Amino acid sequence: MRILFAAALMATAAPLAAQSSASPAPILTTPEALDVWTHAEPTVARVTHVGLDLNVDFASETLTGSAKLDILAQPDAKQIVLDVDDLDISAVTDGSGKALQWNVGADDPELGSALTVQLDGAKQIIITYRTQPGATALQWLPPEMTAGKKKPYLFSQGQPINNRSWIPTQDSPGIRQTWDATLTVPGDLVAVMSAEKLSGDKGEKLKDGRRRFRFRMDKPVPPYLIAFAVGDLKFKPLGPRSGVWTEPSMLDAAAHEFTDVEKMIDAASDLYGPYRWGRYDMLVLPPSFPYGGMENPMLTFLTPTIITGDRSNTDVVAHELAHSWSGNLVTNATWSDSWLNEGFTTYFENRIMESVYGKERAAMYADLDWDGMKRDLARYGGKTRTGAATRLHGDPGATGGQLDYFKGSNFLRMLEVTVGREKWDAYLRSYFDRHAFQPQTTAGFLADLRANLLQGDPALELKLQLDRWAYAAGLPDNAVHITSTTLAAVDTKLKAFNAGGPASAVQTDGWSTQEWLRFLNGIPRKQTPQRLAELDKALGLSDSTNAYVRSAWLELAIANRYEPALPSLQEFATRVGRGLLIRPLYTGLMQQGDWGADIARKLFAEARPTYHPTVASGIEQIIAGK
Incomplete structure (x- = not known):
């Protein structure tokens, strides 16, 4: 049925595109392009532009305001279908203010609901709404969960389909949209977005003491790339096209870590064509940010766990920059x-x-x-x-x-x-x-x-x-394995250690994160408590400030039920929210029977408020055995 339905959509795609005088980004209507994670029917009626005007309220942990959507529809289209997830909608009108009929369908636990609006000829609709405190895309942080410990923080994470919890639109990567936004925030905070700044770094001060920030993205992007953050943020330029935003206490360390970003932009442009987004700025978020990085256009979001002082994790910056071509473009x-x-x-x-x-x-x-x-x-x-x-x-x-x-x-x-x-x-x-x-x-x-x-x-x-x-499954026989002489040298030390050599002989001075990971991940999972104690004492693993090293060590410790590492685990898992580093720890604990399951449940109960909703949901499933 899906193939037949997709074929029917193909027949209507060309007339829809032909109506547009603004030349919106094309959509694909081949059978394999049918998105089962959206309620939208984009070949009948689609969103081409989103205009947001939202007030950020930390007290209620909600966004309140409106979304103005430009619509491109078939001549006979009666309605448009949008994606929403637990939005409190109070009104829907056309561009002139005339009320339109609308209804919200049944809630799907994964996809949210369909918001169906009767167009009555409208080419623009305005939705007045309020988000819920538990919106899956938003994480509201109290001051104690920030670096400065004095002011609250808010950030969004839209990929893959979380933005429907704060933006009523067609939340599918195949339905690209331009957008603009106005955010009104407390007067002592700064708002940033994945778009061009129209109101300067400090915004516009209002009579009531709040500040208003305006942004514009004039290039059509998939809606998961609409992103923002609000907090005690400062900016430091790194070059003519780049700079870094973060809390003041982390600004110098972040600028030092990312000093090569201009070289990266030049290298990427030389390889695969011009950088088409204007600026490439970065935002270093609090430790609860769930990913290594998120490629939001013009403002990459980054975890502070990559700041290790030796620039050995700047591959994350290179990765998010590369998304400016593959993913965003x-x-x-x-x-x-x-x-x-x-x-x-x-x-x-x-x-x-x-x-x-x-x-x-x-x-x-x-x-x-x-x-x-x-x-x-x-x-x-x-x-x-x-x-x-x-x-x-x-x-x-x-x-x-x-x-x-x-x-x-x-x-x-x-x-x-x-x-x-x-x-x-x-x-x-x-x-x-x-x-x-x-x-x-x-x-x-x-x-x-x-x-x-x-x-x-x-x-x-x-x-x-x-x-x-x-x-097909598996790996074809023409796969290419690139080997590293640096890691081969680590393998030599690893072999000696695994053969019973002393941990003190490993000599890790000057090791990059990658060398550490090669060594720690290469240690057989079954070890004696004495051997683990020797390893920890010689290499300082439980106290490592490198989040990658600490996570790899804790995986090994958990596999052996090594209880002296539990204080380190408790400190780490309640401070770091990056899924790549903490999910394996919960997985490992749940593989250790009642001993590990009990620790996992107690740890999660304490740490859950510090995790982004998407990470918390994933860990919940790990603990539930799903």
Whole structure:
């Protein structure tokens, strides 16, 4: 039924696009582009622009105001369907203020509800509404959860479909929209957004003491990229196109860590075409931010866990910058094809790191990614299983760990090695140009490859195994493993330690995060308490200020029920909210029977208020055994 329905939508797509005088971003209507994570019917009526005017109220933990939506509809369209999640809607009118009929459908626990508005000829609708305190995209932080400990903080995280909890729009990556916003906030706080600033860094002071900030994004973006933060924020420029926002106490450390960002922008532009977004600023959030980074246009959101003083984790910055091409410029049409964002970006990130820091630094990241890919393949299926989690194109959300990142990037690396870097780079640059500001599917990418790279070469087609990479489980035999001499040296020390050598002989001085991870992840999971105590004392693992190192050590300690590490676990898990670093700890605890399950439940009860709603929900499922 879905294929037949999608085919029917295809027939209506062309007339819809032809009506637009503003030339909105196209939508894809092929069967594989049908998004099952939205209630919208974009080929009947779609949102092309969102205008937000919202008041930020920390006391009630709500946003109140309106969303003005520009609509492009078929001549006979009677209604438009939007995505909402627990919004308190008080009125819907057309652009002139005339009331329109509307209703909110049944709530789906994952997708929220459909807001259906009878258009009555309207080309613009205005929705007056209020968010709920538990909105899944928003995290309201009390002062004690910030670096300064004096002022509250708020940030949004929209990917993949959380923005419908604060914006009534068509929340699908394939329905790109321009937008503008006005945020009114307490007078002692600053608002920032993933867009051009129209009101300066300090906004406009109002008579009641509050401040008003205005923003504009004139390029069509997928709606999950609409993002904002409000807090005690300061800015420091890093170059003509870049700078960093953060709380004052972290500003100098962040600026030091990210000093090479201008070199990264130059490297990325030299590789795959001009940077098309104007500025590239960064926002370092409190530790509860759930991801390493989020590629919000013009303002990448970053976790403070990457600030380690040695710039060894600036691959995260390179990754989010690369998203300015793969993800923000060319976007997966549905979340079934998330590898088109993350796999492309992980490959591109590595090329940026090679250009800025050299081949060995890039090889170190690629070698670790290979390790991660092999672990995920073993856990989620491997060559003998057919689960969708081991495919690049699969069910929404079924990513098999980080396979969309690691297997996806290795797919592109295989293409580079097979056809040659010069030919591959020329193709990929032209690909970004051809599909700029448009959605894409796996089928669309493979068709583009065949038309513009393979050009009817059957021998090359056979050699590349394109469909096997995209649609089959496991790892094709033409995968490329890049190895690092730096990590090989770590392997030598690891081998000696695993053979019974003393921990004091490891000599970790000057190690990067990647060297630490290679060593700690390579230690067999079964260890004696005496051996773990020796390791901890020699290397200072329980007290490590590097969040990656601490997380890897705690995974090992949990696997052995090593109770002397529990105070370190308690401190870490109640301070850091990055999912990549804390989810494995809860998973490990739940694998340790009643001992671990009891610790996990008590720890989560204490830490839950410090986690973003999406991370808390994921950990809840881990503890529930789902």
